[in-house]
Amino acid sequence: MLKKQFSNLNLGILLFLSVIGINAQQNSKLLITSKEAYAEKIYLQLSKNVFTTEEIIWIKAVVTDAVNHAPTKLSEVLYVELIDFDERVIDNKVLKLDSGISSTFFQLDETIAPGRYLIRAYTEWNKNFGDTFISKQYVNIYKSDIPDxxxxxxxxxxxxxxxxxxxxxxxxxxxxxxxxxxxxxxxxxxxxxxxxxxxxxxxxxxxxxxxxxxxxxxxxxxxxxxxxxxxxxxxxxxxxxxxxxxxxxVNKDYTDLQFFPEGGKLIDGLPTKLAFKALDYDGKGKFVQGTIIDQLGNEIKRFRSNKLGMGAILLLPNKNKTYFAQIMDNKGVTYKYPIPEIHEKGHVLSVRQLEAYVAIRILSNYKPSDSLILKTSSRGVVYHKETLILKNGKLDVALNKQALPEGIIKISLFNQLEEPILERLFFNVNDSKRLKLDVQTNLSTYSQRDKVNIEIAAVEKNSDTIAAANYSVLVLNKKVLGDTFNGRNNIYSYFLLDSELKGVIESPMRYFNKENTKRNRDLDVLMLTQGWRNYIFEPKDSDISFSYRPEKGIHVSGNVRSSLNPKKKPKKPLELTLMTFGKPEGNVFTQSIDSTGSFTFNVGEVYSDDLKILLQTRNHKGKNKDFVINLDKKALPEINFEEKEKVQLADSVNAFVEKSAERKQIEDAFNVSSNTIALDEVNITGYKMTPERERMMDLHGPPDVVIEDKELHKKVKNWSYGLFSVLLFNYPEDINVRRVGRNGGFLIAEVFGADFTCILIDGIPVRIRDYPLIGDLPTEEIKSVEIIESPKSPKKYAFDIFGRTEALDRALVVSFINIYTYSKKGLFGVSRTPGMTKATISGLSPKLEFYTPKHENLTAEDWRVPDLRSVIHWNPEVKANSKGKAEVEFFNSDDIGDMLVIVEGITKDGKIGYFETNYSVEEKLEK
Known part of the structure; x- marks a missing residue:
C-alpha cells in the first residue's frame, strides 16, 4: 500500500486529499493506489477546432478532481496557453477559477501564420504529475482566403x-x-x-x-x-x-495491423478474444477485412473491422500452429501479419457486459485449483478486492454495475503474492450517473436576425444535485462547419475517455452518440486495443509526495540580497513594499524581511495580462536602502507538440474558409468608405506596435532582432552590472559586446558586420561622448532592445552623434541599436531609485463578453450592415437556478440553414451532461 508523505502541504490540503474519491461513494474502505488519483482534470471546451486568422477562439475551462469529477476545491488559478508549431508560446492567459470553472479567449489576427496550433492548460498543482494532466487540444488556423x-x-x-x-x-x-x-x-x-x-x-x-x-x-x-x-x-x-x-x-496503401489478446496473452487450448487495430500511413484507423490462416494456409477465421480499423474475434489457439492475418489492398496485393506468440501455460481473463452486471470469466491450464486475487479499480481507487479459488481451471464472477462508477474500469488478476498476472479494461456504461438535460428552442424555424429563446432543464430528481448547475451554450452554422466538427471531443468523451487513456482517440464523440447502435461494441474494442498499456491510473510502489502546491491567487515571491555581494543576505531586518498597477485598482503591500531575505506576497485578484509591479526596500527607519531584489521565476512545463502532416484544405474546411473569406470581404467593403485608401501593413509576429516603434519603422524599416523586457528581466543575474552585461552573457550571437578603453574601460555594443553602430534611446540618438554611459543603464528600466541591420537613411543621425554631417563615410556600413525605456525620455531620462525594482508579471486575465447584436426594430439602413458571425452564440457560464433550469436569448445572424445548438453542463457533485439540438433559419423576404 502507498505511504503518503505530505511534508510540503498544509493541513487543509492534507485533509482534502485524504477523502478525495471517497465522499461520493460514502465508503471509507475504498483504497487509493495511484498518485494520479490526487490530480485535477482540466476540460477545455472550444468554440470550434478550425479558425481563420481574424477570428476569436472562445474557451471554457472546467477543472475537477480526477476521481469523482466534482469541481475542484484545490486550485483557483489556471494557466491557458496558445502554442505554435515551432513550440513557442505566442499568447497566454491566467484564469481565476470559480468553483473550478472559468472562461477566456484568444484573439487571432493576420500576423498569425497558418498551421496547426496547440492550446494547453494546467494548474500549478498538476505539475506534480508531469505531462499526464496537462490538458491539450489542437486547432487548425487558416488565412481568410484560399491559398494559391x-x-x-x-x-x-x-x-x-x-x-x-x-x-x-x-x-x-x-x-x-x-x-x-x-x-x-x-x-x-x-x-x-x-x-x-x-x-x-x-x-x-x-x-x-x-x-x-x-x-x-x-x-x-x-x-x-x-x-x-x-x-x-x-x-x-x-x-x-x-x-x-x-x-x-510515399506509400498510400500502407497498413499497420496490430493484435491485442484479451488479458494480455494467448494460451494454448483456452478460447481468447483477440482484438485488432489497423492503422494507415498517417497513424489513423482504417477499415480492413481479411482472414486468419495457419502456417499451411488453412482458413481459421474471417475478420472485419469497424470504420476506425478496430474489431475482435474469438480464437482457440493451438501451440502447434503458427497463425497469420491476411489482407488484400486495393491493387490486389496480399499482406500477411503474424499473430502474437502462443504460450503453453497460463490464465485467460474475459469480460462481458450484461444489462445490470459485468460477467467475468477466468480460465487456466496452469493450476486448475489455484487461489487468485481479483481487484476492480477505477481512476486509481480500488472498489472491489476478493480472493477466489479456481475449480477445474475455471471461475465465473458477476459484478453489479451500479456499484461501480461510469467510465473505464480496470480488472486485475493477481497471485497470492499479489504479483500481477492479467489485466483488462472495460467501459462501464451507466447513463443513470450522468446529468440528463432537456434543451428546447421556442421555435423550430426562424428568419434571419430573429430572436431565439433557449430553455435548459436538468431532468433529475435530486434537487440538491442540480441546484446552481453550470452550463455552456454554443450555437454554430452546421453547414459551414461540415465534417470539421466531427473530430472534436465533448464533456463526456474528455472526462470518461480522453483524460484517462494515453494517445489520441479518433472521433471520440462516436462512443457517446446514441444514433450509433454499435457504440457499446466500439467502446469494448477501444478498451481492448488503445486501452492496452495506455491507462493513466497505474499503481505506484513508491511513496506519494508532492513538490507543487495548489494556487489560490496571484503571488510574488523572491529574495533580497546585498547590492555589493549577490550571495550576502541582509544582516538587519528590512521593510519591503510591493505596489501593483492593475484592475480593479492598484494596491500596496508591505512586509518585514528577516535575515533569510525571502519574501512572498499574495496580491489577490488583480486583472491584467501584463501586471506592472514595483518593489522598494527600506530600513527600520523608513529610509530607502539599496538592495538587489530577485524574483522567483515560474518555469513553464516542457512543451511536447505532436506533429501532424501539413494542414490540407479538405472540402469541409474549404467551405468554412470560403465563408470566412466572404465574411471578411463584405465587412472590409463596408468598413472602408469610398474616399478611404486601405494601405498594406508590415506585420511582425509577436511584435506589439507602439507609436515609438511605428515612427522608427516608418523612418528606418522593421527590426531584425527584438529582445523584449520580459526576456531581458529574466536574464538578470545577481552579479549583473547593467544592460550591456546582460547582453554580453546572454545574446552573443545577436550583439557584439566588448570592453574598450584604458584602466578597465567600458562596454560598447555593436551589430555584427557593421562598421559603425548608431545607438538610439527612445528614438533619440546618443552622442558619441556619452556611449560609455549606455552599458550601465539599469535593465529593469528597459522595455526592449532592437537591432536594424540595414536601416533606411543610415546616416541620418551623423550630426547628432558626431556634431558634423560628414562624419560617416558613404562606404561605411551603419546599423542601428534601438533601446526603448519605460521613461521614454532618452539616455538622461533613465534613473534608478536605490532599492527599487520594477518588473512585469502575469496577472489574472480579464474576460471578454461574446457580442451578439440586438436586432430589434430594424430599419432598411440596419439591414445594410452585414452580420456574418462565424459563431452564432457563445455563453460559457450559464448558471442554473435552484431547480436546474436556465434560459438564454440571442439574435440570429444573416446565415441561413441548419443551426447546431450544443449545451454542456456539470453539477457540484460531478455529474456531467451533454445535449444537441437543431433549428433552421430561412431568408427573411421582407427587410
Whole structure:
C-alpha cells in the first residue's frame, strides 16, 4: 500500500486529499493506489477546432478532481496557453477559477501564420504529475482566403523510380515565399521516420532551389522542412523564425495491423478474444477485412473491422500452429501479419457486459485449483478486492454495475503474492450517473436576425444535485462547419475517455452518440486495443509526495540580497513594499524581511495580462536602502507538440474558409468608405506596435532582432552590472559586446558586420561622448532592445552623434541599436531609485463578453450592415437556478440553414451532461 508523505502541504490540503474519491461513494474502505488519483482534470471546451486568422477562439475551462469529477476545491488559478508549431508560446492567459470553472479567449489576427496550433492548460498543482494532466487540444488556423498553390514554398513534388528500384523525391523550393529578402544557400531538413537528414542547396542555372533525394527502402512518408530566420522577437527563450513544412506520402496503401489478446496473452487450448487495430500511413484507423490462416494456409477465421480499423474475434489457439492475418489492398496485393506468440501455460481473463452486471470469466491450464486475487479499480481507487479459488481451471464472477462508477474500469488478476498476472479494461456504461438535460428552442424555424429563446432543464430528481448547475451554450452554422466538427471531443468523451487513456482517440464523440447502435461494441474494442498499456491510473510502489502546491491567487515571491555581494543576505531586518498597477485598482503591500531575505506576497485578484509591479526596500527607519531584489521565476512545463502532416484544405474546411473569406470581404467593403485608401501593413509576429516603434519603422524599416523586457528581466543575474552585461552573457550571437578603453574601460555594443553602430534611446540618438554611459543603464528600466541591420537613411543621425554631417563615410556600413525605456525620455531620462525594482508579471486575465447584436426594430439602413458571425452564440457560464433550469436569448445572424445548438453542463457533485439540438433559419423576404 502507498505511504503518503505530505511534508510540503498544509493541513487543509492534507485533509482534502485524504477523502478525495471517497465522499461520493460514502465508503471509507475504498483504497487509493495511484498518485494520479490526487490530480485535477482540466476540460477545455472550444468554440470550434478550425479558425481563420481574424477570428476569436472562445474557451471554457472546467477543472475537477480526477476521481469523482466534482469541481475542484484545490486550485483557483489556471494557466491557458496558445502554442505554435515551432513550440513557442505566442499568447497566454491566467484564469481565476470559480468553483473550478472559468472562461477566456484568444484573439487571432493576420500576423498569425497558418498551421496547426496547440492550446494547453494546467494548474500549478498538476505539475506534480508531469505531462499526464496537462490538458491539450489542437486547432487548425487558416488565412481568410484560399491559398494559391503558387504561393507554396515547396512545389512540384515528384516521386520517380530509379534504375535500382529506389524512389527519388524531387521538389522545387521557394524560400522567398517565407522571407522575401532571403538569399544564399538553403538548408532543407528531412524527417524520414526513424531517421532524419539535411541537405544544403544552391540555386541552379534556372534560378531554382532544386531538391533531388533518394529515399530509403520501405519508407512510408517523408517530411520536408524549411526554417528561415526572419525578424527575431526574443521572448521566453524563443527566436521567432519562419517555418514551412510539407509531408509527402510515399506509400498510400500502407497498413499497420496490430493484435491485442484479451488479458494480455494467448494460451494454448483456452478460447481468447483477440482484438485488432489497423492503422494507415498517417497513424489513423482504417477499415480492413481479411482472414486468419495457419502456417499451411488453412482458413481459421474471417475478420472485419469497424470504420476506425478496430474489431475482435474469438480464437482457440493451438501451440502447434503458427497463425497469420491476411489482407488484400486495393491493387490486389496480399499482406500477411503474424499473430502474437502462443504460450503453453497460463490464465485467460474475459469480460462481458450484461444489462445490470459485468460477467467475468477466468480460465487456466496452469493450476486448475489455484487461489487468485481479483481487484476492480477505477481512476486509481480500488472498489472491489476478493480472493477466489479456481475449480477445474475455471471461475465465473458477476459484478453489479451500479456499484461501480461510469467510465473505464480496470480488472486485475493477481497471485497470492499479489504479483500481477492479467489485466483488462472495460467501459462501464451507466447513463443513470450522468446529468440528463432537456434543451428546447421556442421555435423550430426562424428568419434571419430573429430572436431565439433557449430553455435548459436538468431532468433529475435530486434537487440538491442540480441546484446552481453550470452550463455552456454554443450555437454554430452546421453547414459551414461540415465534417470539421466531427473530430472534436465533448464533456463526456474528455472526462470518461480522453483524460484517462494515453494517445489520441479518433472521433471520440462516436462512443457517446446514441444514433450509433454499435457504440457499446466500439467502446469494448477501444478498451481492448488503445486501452492496452495506455491507462493513466497505474499503481505506484513508491511513496506519494508532492513538490507543487495548489494556487489560490496571484503571488510574488523572491529574495533580497546585498547590492555589493549577490550571495550576502541582509544582516538587519528590512521593510519591503510591493505596489501593483492593475484592475480593479492598484494596491500596496508591505512586509518585514528577516535575515533569510525571502519574501512572498499574495496580491489577490488583480486583472491584467501584463501586471506592472514595483518593489522598494527600506530600513527600520523608513529610509530607502539599496538592495538587489530577485524574483522567483515560474518555469513553464516542457512543451511536447505532436506533429501532424501539413494542414490540407479538405472540402469541409474549404467551405468554412470560403465563408470566412466572404465574411471578411463584405465587412472590409463596408468598413472602408469610398474616399478611404486601405494601405498594406508590415506585420511582425509577436511584435506589439507602439507609436515609438511605428515612427522608427516608418523612418528606418522593421527590426531584425527584438529582445523584449520580459526576456531581458529574466536574464538578470545577481552579479549583473547593467544592460550591456546582460547582453554580453546572454545574446552573443545577436550583439557584439566588448570592453574598450584604458584602466578597465567600458562596454560598447555593436551589430555584427557593421562598421559603425548608431545607438538610439527612445528614438533619440546618443552622442558619441556619452556611449560609455549606455552599458550601465539599469535593465529593469528597459522595455526592449532592437537591432536594424540595414536601416533606411543610415546616416541620418551623423550630426547628432558626431556634431558634423560628414562624419560617416558613404562606404561605411551603419546599423542601428534601438533601446526603448519605460521613461521614454532618452539616455538622461533613465534613473534608478536605490532599492527599487520594477518588473512585469502575469496577472489574472480579464474576460471578454461574446457580442451578439440586438436586432430589434430594424430599419432598411440596419439591414445594410452585414452580420456574418462565424459563431452564432457563445455563453460559457450559464448558471442554473435552484431547480436546474436556465434560459438564454440571442439574435440570429444573416446565415441561413441548419443551426447546431450544443449545451454542456456539470453539477457540484460531478455529474456531467451533454445535449444537441437543431433549428433552421430561412431568408427573411421582407427587410
Amino acid at each position: 498553390k503558387n504561393e507554396s514554398a515547396i512545389r512540384n513534388v515528384i516521386l520517380t523510380e530509379t534504375q535500382d528500384n529506389q524512389l527519388k523525391l524531387s521538389a522545387q523550393l521557394f524560400p522567398k515565399v517565407i522571407n522575401p529578402k532571403y538569399r544564399g544557400k538553403l538548408k532543407v531538413l528531412l524527417d524520414l521516420g526513424e531517421n532524419t537528414d539535411s541537405v544544403e542547396l544552391r540555386k541552379d542555372k534556372a534560378g531554382f532551389y532544386q531538391l533531388d533525394y533518394v529515399l530509403p527502402q520501405d519508407i512510408v512518408k517523408a517530411k520536408l522542412e524549411l526554417k528561415l530566420d526572419s525578424i527575431k522577437v526574443k521572448n521566453f527563450d524563443f527566436d521567432f523564425v519562419n517555418t514551412y513544412s510539407k509531408w509527402i506520402v
